[in-house]
Amino acid sequence: MAAQLNPFRNAFRLPSKQRINWFPGHMTKGMRQIQQKLRNVDCIVEIHDARIPLAGRNSQFFDTITGSGVKPHILVLNKVDLLGAKQQKSVLQQLRRQQPELQHILFTNCKDQRNNGVLDILPLATRLVSESSRFNRTQAAEHNLMIIGVPNVGKSSVINVLRNVHLKKKSAARVGAEAGITRSVGERIKIQENPPVYMIDTPGILQPSIKDDEMGMKLALVGCLPDHIVGEDLIADYLLYWLNSHRKYDYVEMLKLSSGPSDDISAVLAEYAHREELFHKVKQYDGRVEVMTNLLAAARKFIHFFRSGQLGHMNLDEPSGFR
Numbered sequence: 001m002a003a004q005l006n007p008f009r010n011a012f013r014l015p016s017k018q019r020i021n022w023f024p025g026h027m028t029k030g031m032r033q034i035q036q037k038l039r040n041v042d043c044i045v046e047i048h049d050a051r052i053p054l055a056g057r058n059s060q061f062f063d064t065i066t067g068s069g070v071k072p073h074i075l076v077l078n079k080v081d082l083l084g085a086k087q088q089k090s091v092l093q094q095l096r097r098q099q100p101e102l103q104h105i106l107f108t109n110c111k112d113q114r115n116n117g118v119l120d121i122l123p124l125a126t127r128l129v130s131e132s133s134r135f136n137r138t139q140a141a142e143h144n145l146m147i148i149g150v151p152n153v154g155k156s157s158v159i160n161v162l163r164n165v166h167l168k169k170k171s172a173a174r175v176g177a178e179a180g181i182t183r184s185v186g187e188r189i190k191i192q193e194n195p196p197v198y199m200i201d202t203p204g205i206l207q208p209s210i211k212d213d214e215m216g217m218k219l220a221l222v223g224c225l226p227d228h229i230v231g232e233d234l235i236a237d238y239l240l241y242w243l244n245s246h247r248k249y250d251y252v253e254m255l256k257l258s259s260g261p262s263d264d265i266s267a268v269l270a271e272y273a274h275r276e277e278l279f280h281k282v283k284q285y286d287g288r289v290e291v292m293t294n295l296l297a298a299a300r301k302f303i304h305f306f307r308s309g310q311l312g313h314m315n316l317d318e319p320s321g322f323r
């Protein structure tokens with residue numbers, strides 16, 4: 001199909017001097033702890049957000065711990081409920097084209113207890129460990145799986161689902177909607193009795209410096225960085241840019257915009273805030289208090305519509321249909 005001309009922005013630019021970086025001290029510490037524990041690990045389970053299958057995986061870090069090819073490696077694309085079943089095939093094709101060395105890829109959904117794909121992790125890991133040369137661990141009866149990934153992709157949730165299902169035990173790892181809930185490498189958590197299988201939860205670790213601005217914005221949009229690090233206004237602007245450049249205009253109805261798709265985030269948020277009566281009081285320099293539209297609250301709602309799947313299923317790495 002011939003590409004159409006894009007009536008909107010054809011690139012996203014950060015405000016000058018703004019960089020997207022978040023590498024707090026607990027990530028440096030977590031990295032060190034991971035490397036110390038690696039000797040006793042039989043399989044690496046890397047969790048990533050299915051909405052950004054190509055963007056944001058911490059290649060530098062993963063090369064260090066999986067690059068030798070000695071430990072089996074599984075890539076788990078979690079939150080597949082937000083990607084949608086129909087897009088799985090094209091995501092697999094994209095990944096195999098870009099990284100042919102990735103052999104074991106699973107899709108999971110921790111929010112659905114029935115058919116969530118999480119249950120495929122253990123049989124695959126067990127098979128890969130039994131087929132691998134375990135070197136110093138050949139005598140060890142138990143299997144240790146290390147869960148790694150960038151923040152907020154569902155690492156702790158995967159551990160909890162496995163523990164609930166296999167051991168009928170309650171959650172052991174802390175889960176939260178904000179990035180950076182797990183701050184250090186914890187003790188191993190048992191997830192199966194016979195043969196014994198343990199999982200080691202680790203803090204989410206980003207690249208120390210994100211050089212690709214658009215990759216940084218995708219990570220921010222799916223929530224891998226705390227929102228205040230990037231700013232909700234900028235995240236909302238990137239969302240608007242992405243939706244327009246992919247001809248996904250459901251937001252127009254969702255935000256009840258009277259004049260159709262727009263590339264102007266301030267105008268979009270102002271109209272939505274006005275319609276939804278999102279107002280706040282702002283104190284002026286002369287002491288007067290004025291009631292104004294609350295653009296921040298509108299930006300948060302817009303981002304929430306995306307993150308909760310109300311704007312539809314999305315693969316943020318899907319190529320745009322415009323030239």
Ligand SMILES: Nc1nc2c(ncn2[C@@H]2O[C@H](COP(=O)(O)OP(=O)(O)OP(=O)(O)O)[C@@H](O)[C@H]2O)c(=O)[nH]1
Nearest residue numbers: 110152153154155156157175176177180181182204
């Ligand atoms: N929609 C959806 N949300 C999920 C899924 N799995 C986890 N979540 C949510 O994603 C958020 C992050 O989950 P966690 O398990 O805390 O993620 P984490 O990778 O351990 O996070 P850090 O500790 O920050 O590294 C929580 O709000 C979870 O409820 C999923 O499959 N689908």
